[in-house]
Amino acid sequence: MKTNRIEAFSDGVIAIIITIMVLELKVPEAVGPSELKPLLPVFLNYVLSFIYVGIYWNNHHHMFHSTKQVTGGMMWANLYLLFWLSLIPFTTAWVGQNHLAEIPTATYGFVLLMAAIAYYILQRTIIAQQGPGSILAKAIGADWKGKISPVCYLSAIPLAFVNPTISMVLYVFVALLWLIPDRRIERVLVGARQAGHDES
Numbered sequence: 001m002k003t004n005r006i007e008a009f010s011d012g013v014i015a016i017i018i019t020i021m022v023l024e025l026k027v028p029e030a031v032g033p034s035e036l037k038p039l040l041p042v043f044l045n046y047v048l049s050f051i052y053v054g055i056y057w058n059n060h061h062h063m064f065h066s067t068k069q070v071t072g073g074m075m076w077a078n079l080y081l082l083f084w085l086s087l088i089p090f091t092t093a094w095v096g097q098n099h100l101a102e103i104p105t106a107t108y109g110f111v112l113l114m115a116a117i118a119y120y121i122l123q124r125t126i127i128a129q130q131g132p133g134s135i136l137a138k139a140i141g142a143d144w145k146g147k148i149s150p151v152c153y154l155s156a157i158p159l160a161f162v163n164p165t166i167s168m169v170l171y172v173f174v175a176l177l178w179l180i181p182d183r184r185i186e187r188v189l190v191g192a193r194q195a196g197h198d199e200s
Helices: 004-023 033-065 072-086 088-097 102-130 135-140 144-159 164-179 184-199
Strands: none
Touching (some): 004 033, 033 072, 072 088, 102 135, 102 144, 102 164
16 A cells, blocks of 8 residues: 555644644633733643644654555554544643643643654554665664653653643753754655666
8 A cells, every 4th residue: 555545644633633722722702912811821832732743744744755555554553643643632731721730741741752652663663564774764773862752751741740840841842852854764765866866
């Protein structure tokens, strides 16, 4: 099976996730600027979650751009990732409405951690099917960002019960870490195309 179907389905689910998140931004009844102040925590958490979902969408696109065939294992691994991403609107709303509360902040980190694990499982499933010499395997390399992120989440979850602000700082740090465009797969793809062109 080609990748276009799984990419289209994933794009649709991610679009719905973003739509659900923005619907949590309730319009204030009054028109004064003071009415917007209570919405600020909800809005800031929406921005953070939007960035996270956008990062997953971007990396998901690049990952499947390097994949030639889709297997049943990839489809289930992809669904597992989408399951955890689909919980982001719930945790986003919960944290936004209970700003810096311990349990919502820890739960937000748990969902981010499970999404990161699910993405890793999908990544490894693709590599297992395509082999260690595949474009994706070469592009990932040491994957230091992929190793730092779960450590930050694992630290942030218990820290939420000590100081939720530290947890939120860690969530923002990981988002900023991945916000920098990751060109690894693009570079390997370009190199493979150039090598094929030179051989021909």
